[in-house]
Amino acid sequence: MAHHGEQHYNLEQRFDFTAATKKSIMTVLVIGAILLGIGIILAMTGGGHHEEAGEAGGHAFHWYERLYANLWINNVFFTGIALVGVFFFAIQFAAQAGWSTPILRIMLSLGNWLPIAGVLMIATFFIANHDLFHWTHAYLFDKNDPQYDSIIDGKGAFFYWPMEKGSFPIFYIARMIIFFVFWVFFFNKFKQISEQEDQLGGTSHWFKMRSWSAYFLVFFAVSSSISAWDWVMSIDTHWFSTLFGWYVFASWLVSGLSAITLLTIFLKGRGYLEMVNQNHIHDLGKFVFGFSIFWTYLWFSQFLLIYYANIPEESVYFIERLSSDVFGPYIFVNLGLNFFLPFLVLMTRDAKRHGIFLKVVCSILLVGHWVDFFLMVQPGTLGHNGGIGFIEVGMFLVYGSAATLVVLGGLAKKNLVAKNHPMLEESYHHHI
Amino acid sequence: MEKDTHFILGVYDDEDVLLHAVEKVRGTGVKIHEVYSPYPVHGLEHVLGYKRSRLPIAAFLFGMLGTTLALTMQFYMMRFDWPMIIGGKDYAAFPDFIPVSFELTVLLASFGMVAVFMIVSNLKPWAQPRIFDLRSTDDKHVMAIDIANNSAVQVEEIKEILRSSGATEVNNKSFE
Numbered sequence: 001m002a003h004h005g006e007q008h009y010n011l012e013q014r015f016d017f018t019a020a021t022k023k024s025i026m027t028v029l030v031i032g033a034i035l036l037g038i039g040i041i042l043a044m045t046g047g048g049h050h051e052e053a054g055e056a057g058g059h060a061f062h063w064y065e066r067l068y069a070n071l072w073i074n075n076v077f078f079t080g081i082a083l084v085g086v087f088f089f090a091i092q093f094a095a096q097a098g099w100s101t102p103i104l105r106i107m108l109s110l111g112n113w114l115p116i117a118g119v120l121m122i123a124t125f126f127i128a129n130h131d132l133f134h135w136t137h138a139y140l141f142d143k144n145d146p147q148y149d150s151i152i153d154g155k156g157a158f159f160y161w162p163m164e165k166g167s168f169p170i171f172y173i174a175r176m177i178i179f180f181v182f183w184v185f186f187f188n189k190f191k192q193i194s195e196q197e198d199q200l201g202g203t204s205h206w207f208k209m210r211s212w213s214a215y216f217l218v219f220f221a222v223s224s225s226i227s228a229w230d231w232v233m234s235i236d237t238h239w240f241s242t243l244f245g246w247y248v249f250a251s252w253l254v255s256g257l258s259a260i261t262l263l264t265i266f267l268k269g270r271g272y273l274e275m276v277n278q279n280h281i282h283d284l285g286k287f288v289f290g291f292s293i294f295w296t297y298l299w300f301s302q303f304l305l306i307y308y309a310n311i312p313e314e315s316v317y318f319i320e321r322l323s324s325d326v327f328g329p330y331i332f333v334n335l336g337l338n339f340f341l342p343f344l345v346l347m348t349r350d351a352k353r354h355g356i357f358l359k360v361v362c363s364i365l366l367v368g369h370w371v372d373f374f375l376m377v378q379p380g381t382l383g384h385n386g387g388i389g390f391i392e393v394g395m396f397l398v399y400g401s402a403a404t405l406v407v408l409g410g411l412a413k414k415n416l417v418a419k420n421h422p423m424l425e426e427s428y429h430h431h432i
Numbered sequence: 433m434e435k436d437t438h439f440i441l442g443v444y445d446d447e448d449v450l451l452h453a454v455e456k457v458r459g460t461g462v463k464i465h466e467v468y469s470p471y472p473v474h475g476l477e478h479v480l481g482y483k484r485s486r487l488p489i490a491a492f493l494f495g496m497l498g499t500t501l502a503l504t505m506q507f508y509m510m511r512f513d514w515p516m517i518i519g520g521k522d523y524a525a526f527p528d529f530i531p532v533s534f535e536l537t538v539l540l541a542s543f544g545m546v547a548v549f550m551i552v553s554n555l556k557p558w559a560q561p562r563i564f565d566l567r568s569t570d571d572k573h574v575m576a577i578d579i580a581n582n583s584a585v586q587v588e589e590i591k592e593i594l595r596s597s598g599a600t601e602v603n604n605k606s607f608e
Contacts, residue, residue: 300530303527304527304528304530304531307527308519308521308527308528309519310519310520347492348488349484349488431474431475
């Protein structure tokens with residue numbers, strides 16, 4: 001019910017990124033770096049699978065391939081979280097939502113990682129190249145070569161157009177650059193309009209933001225799908241799934257929503273955002289709960305059709321994973337963490353309204369969806385040389401803490417609350 | 433005096449007045465039988481002190497019933513009653529059962545929830561609805577107070593409380 005009367009919230013509040021907070025995040029980063037170092041040393045000296053790989057593929061396995069695969073998993077995963085922050089921000093304006101006004105800046109702050117993610121993604125592609133993407137080998141497109149692959153040759157234009165197949169993947173690189181440039185452009189545009197709104201007030205900025213949000217959402221719809229094909233699906237070059245773009249998007253969305261929820265609860269715990277009450281937390285919880293089910297729906301739709309039709313060229317994707325000693329168990333870990341856990345824990349209203357449940361579930365979901373991307377990338381790049389070890393955990397911690405530092409650093413620079421947003425008053429009275 | 437037969441009705445024009453009136457009337461210790469309004473008034477159930485609905489529990493149980501029923505049915509049919517090999521899979525191929533299980537879960541949860549709601553809210557088809565004031569289906573909010581439930585307070589006193597809380601009319605209503 002509406003409580004009448006003046007609201008005295010501090011609208012000028014800014015997140016104070018204290019040295020202590022920075023230090024604890026840096027500690028995690030250092031621990032991650034140490035684990036990563038141990039993992040690399042173990043991989044360099046031990047290896048163990050060298051001979052097997054030599055027999056199976058005719059190509060020796062090098063320890064740095066595992067490093068590249070991990071760089072790629074985390075590039076894609078954390079790009080997704082950053083992108084979903086901007087996406088969810090834009091959705092609030094397109095949907096003319098009022099409830100989310102106090103947490104708008106939190107969503108937007110995730111986008112601070114985007115420029116760095118873009119540089120890392122492009123750099124990793126050029127360094128890892130052949131070790132990650134089978135289609136980058138020139139011999140696949142050479143009809144006179146014994147290893148000529150007519151199927152990949154047929155798909156070649158998607159990577160190499162307008163240049164000759166097997167040369168420089170100009171079309172692929174152009175897409176990667178264009179996507180990041182536009183995403184960062186829209187992110188900066190949103191930041192700029194937010195800044196103007198804070199300084200000048202009035203409703204005109206809201207309308208401006210709504211138009212830009214609409215443009216961004218159209219671009220996002222196309223680019224998020226294509227980036228999923230480019231960056232993840234092209235690893236298994238022969239294989240394809242028509243809902244893969246949606247599947248990756250759903251995984252990104254749940255991770256991004258979890259990150260937004262965790263940040264909101266963290267800031268509330270620090271005494272910021274007094275206007276955010278249980279009702280706002282409840283709504284975030286509903287998004288996490290609902291889109292976890294949406295992710296499961298897509299995961300299962302993809303699996304069931306392939307399983308049921310049992311066409312070898314399609315089912316190889318799941319055979320590679322389910323019948324593997326390395327990846328088989330993680331399929332069930334994936335479903336357990338990303339479906340059964342949020343479904344059962346967040347089902348009741350109380351669980352969605354109390355920070356502690358959401359804190360636990362959202363943290364686990366971030367790990368769970370990392371496992372999802374791990375399962376998308378590693379089987380096609382490393383095969384039985386993959387797995388979760390020191391390198392995986394270390395790299396995840398390094399990326400995670402680096403992204404957190406960047407996001408919180410960006411958050412601390414601006415106002416925490418959109419103080420002149422026309423729907424701020426509405427959000428105080430949000431009640432569900 | 434018999435229960436559920438003689439009522440005092442307070443008629444209100446405005447939902448804000450109504451919300452404050454409910455708080456005020458309950459504050460004097462008078463027990464409200466029910467409030468009728470032409471549309472859902474936000475926060476009314478809160479000021480009336482209603483406990484949160486237990487309908488989700490019914491939905492969950494009916495949903496579980498649906499899942500169990502669907503899995504048992506398919507398992508029995510495909511494994512025992514009429515075993516069939518489809519697409520080279522096992523007789524009891526679990527992934528095949530998921531879509532039907534999902535559908536039956538949703539179906540039974542929603543049907544069960546509607547049925548429970550209808551019965552609990554006395555909206556069953558054979559129910560004889562009691563109209564306290566026909567205008568509560570148009571433009572008036574009506575607060576009904578059961579006289580038998582408030583034997584400690586004088587009828588005139590209740591009427592005075594209603595009037596002072598902003599009721600535009602205070603009427604008597606009796607049912608057979």
